[in-house]
Amino acid sequence: LASKAQWALAHPDRMQEMRARARKQYEALYTADRNYATLMSIYDRVLRPASVAEQSSADGRPGGRPQTWRSAQQAQKDWPNRAEIRLLLLCVRHNLEAEEIEELRRTLSRDFDWEFLLREARRHAVLPLLRRGLHAHLEREMPPEARQALLLACQRVQQRNLALTAELRRVLDTLEKAGVPALPFKGPLLAQLAYGDLSLRAFGDLDALVRERDVPVAERALAAEGYAPGYALTDRQERAYRRDECAIQLRNPARDVALEIHWQLTERYLSIDFPADRLWERVAPAALAGRS
Numbered sequence: 001l002a003s004k005a006q007w008a009l010a011h012p013d014r015m016q017e018m019r020a021r022a023r024k025q026y027e028a029l030y031t032a033d034r035n036y037a038t039l040m041s042i043y044d045r046v047l048r049p050a051s052v053a054e055q056s057s058a059d060g061r062p063g064g065r066p067q068t069w070r071s072a073q074q075a076q077k078d079w080p081n082r083a084e085i086r087l088l089l090l091c092v093r094h095n096l097e098a099e100e101i102e103e104l105r106r107t108l109s110r111d112f113d114w115e116f117l118l119r120e121a122r123r124h125a126v127l128p129l130l131r132r133g134l135h136a137h138l139e140r141e142m143p144p145e146a147r148q149a150l151l152l153a154c155q156r157v158q159q160r161n162l163a164l165t166a167e168l169r170r171v172l173d174t175l176e177k178a179g180v181p182a183l184p185f186k187g188p189l190l191a192q193l194a195y196g197d198l199s200l201r202a203f204g205d206l207d208a209l210v211r212e213r214d215v216p217v218a219e220r221a222l223a224a225e226g227y228a229p230g231y232a233l234t235d236r237q238e239r240a241y242r243r244d245e246c247a248i249q250l251r252n253p254a255r256d257v258a259l260e261i262h263w264q265l266t267e268r269y270l271s272i273d274f275p276a277d278r279l280w281e282r283v284a285p286a287a288l289a290g291r292s
Contacts, residue, residue, distance in 0.1 A: 161202070183208065222261070
């Protein structure tokens with residue numbers, strides 16, 4: 001594997017030819033319609049009810065599936081219809097109609113699983129939105145233990161968001177002083193634009209877009225502030241990396257912050273053509289943490 005990787009780095013022209021041939025073959029064999037049909041057939045096989053042969057597996061006869069598989073399969077099918085999931089979907093909406101508020105209240109039942117609700121909200125990173133919806137419509141119906149657990153979880157999200165937002169401002173100031181224009185995206189900016197409230201969207205790292213020619217200057221400026229990549233590359237490896245990838249991952253251990261400096265939005269080997277240069281032509285100001 002190491003020798004193959006070294007060969008690839010030493011023969012960029014051959015690699016470019018191989019990529020072009022692979023892309024041409026991919027586009028010929030795997031169209032969007034064909035990919036969709038293949039994906040739907042997989043879903044159909046997974047979600048279709050177990051056959052008679054499969055249902056006979058409990059006694060160990062060949063060709064069947066164990067009871068645990070059927071239980072997991074049934075649970076997967078039932079997941080969208082659970083009252084907890086319906087409540088979660090309603091709570092994360094920005095506005096609810098009167099009939100939706102009534103439906104929200106009807107979802108509560110004697111066997112409502114609040115632990116499952118909080119676990120799913122955490123898995124989908126929507127705990128703050130869940131709390132906003134519950135606070136507006138079902139605050140009194142929540143058990144005290146669930147209310148307290150949700151409050152503490154949202155406070156941790158808020159504290160982390162505020163710390164990352166302050167760090168993003170520091171990063172942007174550092175890049176500005178180094179003469180590197182930078183566009184933040186995702187993270188705090190998306191939370192502010194989407195919800196008008198930094199606390200309503202959980203995010204775990206920071207992202208900024210710079211022009212590719214400015215990447216070395218940005219790296220040096222951020223290195224002085226404690227940011228470093230998790231790996232060391234030779235000059236040749238660095239050139240190959242930037243040719244195929246879209247960002248460099250940096251980390252500041254002292255501040256426990258991960259930062260991605262992008263020069264493209266997607267890796268160049270993917271089938272999505274999203275030229276970042278066009279974004280610079282449509283830049284618009286946005287207010288975040290006291291700066292624009």
